[in-house]
Amino acid sequence: MTIVNYDPRLVKTKNPYPKGPNDWKRFFSFNTDAKVIGIQYIVTALFFLLIGGLLGMLIRGELITPPSDLFDPTVYNGLYTMHGTIMLFLFLFPILSGLTNLLVPPMIGAPDMAFPKLNALAFWLVPVFSIILLLSFFVPGGPASSGWWSYPPISIQNPLGKIINGEMLWIIAISLSGISSIIGAVNFVTTIIRMRAPGMGFFKMPIFIWTVLAAQLLQLLGLPALTGGAIMLFFDLTFGTSFFRVEGGGDPVLFQHFFWFYSHPAVYVMVLPVFGIFSELFPVYSRKPLFGYKFVAIASFGITILSLVVWVHHMFYTGTPMWMRNLFMFTTMLIAVPTGVKVFAWIATLWGGNIRLSTPMLFCLGGLFNFIFGGITGVMLATVPVDIHVGNTYFVVAHFHYIIFNTIAFGIFAAIYHWFPKFTGKMFYEGLGKIHFTLTFIGATLNWLPLHWAGLLGMPRRVASYDPEFAIWNVLASIGAFILGVASIPFILNMVSSWVRGKSAPPNPWKAIGLEWLLPSPPPHENFEEDIPTVLNEPYCYGLDKPFVEDEKFYVEKSLKKH
Amino acid sequence: MNTKIRRLKKKNFSNTFIIIIAVLLNLLVSLLMGYWSYSWLPIQASEAAHYVDNLFAFETTIGTFIFLGCTGTMAWILVFNRAPKYDESNGEPLEGNLKLEIIWTIVPLILVLAISIYSTGVNNKLENLGSKIKYDFGSEVPFVEEKKVFDYGPIDVISRQWNWEFVYPNGIHSSELHLPVNKRSNFRLITEDVIHSFYVPAFRLKQDIIPGSVITYSLTPTKEGVYRLRDAMFSGAYFSQNQTNVIVESEDIFLQWINETVKKEPQNGLNPAGRLYDKRLRNGNRGWATVKPAPDPKVNEVGFEERPHDS
Numbered sequence: 001m002t003i004v005n006y007d008p009r010l011v012k013t014k015n016p017y018p019k020g021p022n023d024w025k026r027f028f029s030f031n032t033d034a035k036v037i038g039i040q041y042i043v044t045a046l047f048f049l050l051i052g053g054l055l056g057m058l059i060r061g062e063l064i065t066p067p068s069d070l071f072d073p074t075v076y077n078g079l080y081t082m083h084g085t086i087m088l089f090l091f092l093f094p095i096l097s098g099l100t101n102l103l104v105p106p107m108i109g110a111p112d113m114a115f116p117k118l119n120a121l122a123f124w125l126v127p128v129f130s131i132i133l134l135l136s137f138f139v140p141g142g143p144a145s146s147g148w149w150s151y152p153p154i155s156i157q158n159p160l161g162k163i164i165n166g167e168m169l170w171i172i173a174i175s176l177s178g179i180s181s182i183i184g185a186v187n188f189v190t191t192i193i194r195m196r197a198p199g200m201g202f203f204k205m206p207i208f209i210w211t212v213l214a215a216q217l218l219q220l221l222g223l224p225a226l227t228g229g230a231i232m233l234f235f236d237l238t239f240g241t242s243f244f245r246v247e248g249g250g251d252p253v254l255f256q257h258f259f260w261f262y263s264h265p266a267v268y269v270m271v272l273p274v275f276g277i278f279s280e281l282f283p284v285y286s287r288k289p290l291f292g293y294k295f296v297a298i299a300s301f302g303i304t305i306l307s308l309v310v311w312v313h314h315m316f317y318t319g320t321p322m323w324m325r326n327l328f329m330f331t332t333m334l335i336a337v338p339t340g341v342k343v344f345a346w347i348a349t350l351w352g353g354n355i356r357l358s359t360p361m362l363f364c365l366g367g368l369f370n371f372i373f374g375g376i377t378g379v380m381l382a383t384v385p386v387d388i389h390v391g392n393t394y395f396v397v398a399h400f401h402y403i404i405f406n407t408i409a410f411g412i413f414a415a416i417y418h419w420f421p422k423f424t425g426k427m428f429y430e431g432l433g434k435i436h437f438t439l440t441f442i443g444a445t446l447n448w449l450p451l452h453w454a455g456l457l458g459m460p461r462r463v464a465s466y467d468p469e470f471a472i473w474n475v476l477a478s479i480g481a482f483i484l485g486v487a488s489i490p491f492i493l494n495m496v497s498s499w500v501r502g503k504s505a506p507p508n509p510w511k512a513i514g515l516e517w518l519l520p521s522p523p524p525h526e527n528f529e530e531d532i533p534t535v536l537n538e539p540y541c542y543g544l545d546k547p548f549v550e551d552e553k554f555y556v557e558k559s560l561k562k563h
Numbered sequence: 564m565n566t567k568i569r570r571l572k573k574k575n576f577s578n579t580f581i582i583i584i585a586v587l588l589n590l591l592v593s594l595l596m597g598y599w600s601y602s603w604l605p606i607q608a609s610e611a612a613h614y615v616d617n618l619f620a621f622e623t624t625i626g627t628f629i630f631l632g633c634t635g636t637m638a639w640i641l642v643f644n645r646a647p648k649y650d651e652s653n654g655e656p657l658e659g660n661l662k663l664e665i666i667w668t669i670v671p672l673i674l675v676l677a678i679s680i681y682s683t684g685v686n687n688k689l690e691n692l693g694s695k696i697k698y699d700f701g702s703e704v705p706f707v708e709e710k711k712v713f714d715y716g717p718i719d720v721i722s723r724q725w726n727w728e729f730v731y732p733n734g735i736h737s738s739e740l741h742l743p744v745n746k747r748s749n750f751r752l753i754t755e756d757v758i759h760s761f762y763v764p765a766f767r768l769k770q771d772i773i774p775g776s777v778i779t780y781s782l783t784p785t786k787e788g789v790y791r792l793r794d795a796m797f798s799g800a801y802f803s804q805n806q807t808n809v810i811v812e813s814e815d816i817f818l819q820w821i822n823e824t825v826k827k828e829p830q831n832g833l834n835p836a837g838r839l840y841d842k843r844l845r846n847g848n849r850g851w852a853t854v855k856p857a858p859d860p861k862v863n864e865v866g867f868e869e870r871p872h873d874s
Contacts, residue, residue, distance in 0.1 A: 071850075075851055287652065287654045289656055291660075295664045326686060333678060341667060350637065351636070353640070355641060372633050379675070383618060383622065383678060386618055386619050389769065
């Protein structure tokens with residue numbers, strides 16, 4: 001069979017609805033333009049960030065005092081379960097899919113994604129499973145309340161014995177989320193492998209594209225395990241089968257293997273694109289080439305491969321034999337190597353640069369600072385004896401949030417600010433951005449730094465009440481959480497008012513190198529249309545006499561003309 | 564020309580000097596943090612605690628050194644490499660340095676290898692975990708032959724939603740766990756419903772208790788006192804209440820307790836979750852669904868829910 005090389009210049013994506021809306025209404029339609037879908041994802045995800053954040057603040061409200069005095073413990077358990085679920089499956093995954101949708105086609109010079117209709121389907125599953133998940137608040141017995149891990153037997157106890165219950169809706173929502181992500185992954189991988197601009201070999205791709213490819217391959221490899229596990233759990237819960245049900249000879253620990261086989265790599269699915277964002281932004285704001293481009297690119301795949309063989313570190317005290325503990329401790333530790341390569345490369349990129357501290361750069365620096373800290377506590381958790389003491393305590397909660405919020409969400413904010421002018425055609429207000437960063441950094445640090453000590457002293461995670469000796473750390477954390485809540489106000493204000501009334505943005509406000517910056521702001525429907533540039537070098541040649549594309553001047557002028 | 568070379572040499576010398584001072588300072592602060600890290604942990608009350616704390620202090624020292632090294636460099640860059648306003652010129656166009664990149668791949672590799680080897684050594688020394696035997700859930704829990712040497716036991720640790728019960732070899736049932744100091748005690752960890760976790764922070768030890776499996780576990784308390792035993796694996800509505808006390812006492816006092824308790828009549832043991840659930844029912848059963856707490860265990864030794872504890 002001969003593979004026909006795809007030439008994006010010869011293919012135009014068809015709009016299935018030629019008479020479809022082309023104004024703001026397009027964001028509420030089954031539009032197949034990746035840029036529209038990207039914004040749909042991002043706005044939906046940010047809405048759920050607010051909902052998840054509100055739940056987080058309610059949790060911290062309960063924990064500001066030792067006794068369980070704000071909610072009934074059952075309500076508290078439902079709130080923390082939904083907080084975790086919403087933040088991961090309705091905020092982080094969708095927002096990263098949104099950024100990927102926005103950035104991948106223009107960055108590689110493709111007119112759209114490889115499968116535009118599938119792309120729209122992947123997005124429209126999000127509101128569907130979001131509604132299913134939110135509906136679970138209103139079913140008898142309340143929403144799922146066995147944590148976002150949903151470990152059996154606790155998750156299949158079904159106290160009311162009703163067929164339709166919160167846990168069941170939770171499993172359906174998570175399975176649909178898995179299907180949506182698998183569809184998305186197929187699309188991203190195909191697009192990146194088959195639709196790059198002429199001349200853009202693998203080692204001329206932006207690092208963001210490398211990391212997206214690594215992350216989406218991970219989705220394809222890991223997600224079927226979780227989805228399969230979730231379906232088995234559904235059968236156990238609804239039909240009384242015994243995959244994990246102990247009474248029928250099932251094994252509850254088996255679910256933990258299914259769950260963590262995907263859910264640990266899931267953290268890398270989320271963090272890899274953020275590493276890509278850091279790699280894109282540091283060169284721009286320090287006006288320097290990315291240090292060790294090839295090493296950084298290969299490290300992404302190193303992380304992908306290693307992250308598939310670390311899941312048992314979540315199960316060090318479930319009775320796993322010693323050889324298994326030692327083996328998975330070693331593989332988990334090894335992840336520090338490719339990750340370290342990236343961190344050192346970013347610092348080397350900054351070294352001797354001409355640093356400009358605009359809002360995206362502040363979020364990147366804050367994210368990197370937090371990531372170094374979170375990475376170190378991660379290595380501590382990888383060592384079995386320390387993990388046996390602090391596992392399942394607030395030390396883990398603190399470490400996890402240092403990665404998931406203080407690194408990943410910081411990177412996401414950096415990306416939103418950095419590419420906001422490109423995709424909205426408007427500049428944001430720098431002052432509001434800086435206020436957002438300052439409040440977020442202070443709030444996040446105050447929220448999660450003290451919790452390390454609560455965990456070291458032995459405060460278990462997921463408790464609704466605790467012994468008084470942990471009070472001081474929890475008070476500090478709660479204050480931090482409320483500051484984080486306040487931090488969202490300047491952000492929303494900035495985004496909405498800038499988009500509506502902001503100064504119009506030039507095609508390349510940051511003087512960045514990259515295919516997307518050769519397009520007008522906002523880019524036209526099919527990006528470069530027939531005029532796709534031929535790429536000559538990787539997009540980090542700041543200060544080097546190496547042109548990025550053939551006839552760069554022509555594209556710059558063209559983007560200015562349209563502007 | 565000579566002046567230029569001299570100036571360069573002077574600059575290199577001062578840079579080297581600054582780097583040496585920074586590294587030494589970093590090393591000093593890291594060692595102090597490592598030393599200080601012992602105070603972040605609870606009392607050391609078992610044979611495992613000392614090993615775990617040493618490993619944690621070692622990791623804290625290395626971690627602090629790396630953290631301050633990286634963030635200190637970032638701070639230096641932010642102070643000295645900031646672009647003046649309206650300056651859009653490029654920085655130094657360095658694309659990479661193969662030697663440097665190989666070094667920063669190899670050094671972390673050696674470092675994590677060293678930590679892994681150290682941790683493996685600690686794992687092998689502790690050997691708390693015995694065998695894990697599956698059985699038909701709901702039937703008689705099988706007796707498990709413990710191959711390793713122990714001084715006292717096996718004590719059955721029975722976990723439920725949401726109370727703890729301890730059954731001693733002579734048939735005593737207790738809501739609190741009494742242990743002799745400096746003697747290796749052996750347990751059979753059993754759960755009657757969901758996964759729980761046997762966690763005593765002062766011992767630095769934790770072991771999940773899996774339904775359908777009986778797990779043997781041994782430990783040696785090394786300090787007399789009262790310590791909290793907390794369920795560390797989320798087990799449902801009243802998970803937070805699933806705590807009790809571990810009382811470590813001298814062997815004489817422990818044996819005296821055994822002899823006195825065996826004569827006590829069984830009565831209702833500690834069950835704070837049961838009381839909370841009754842209160843909930845009295846208030847109209849508001850809240851989201853929960854399974855009913857297990858009934859009060861029948862024990863010879865009730866103990867105290869609100870006992871002052873050392874950790």
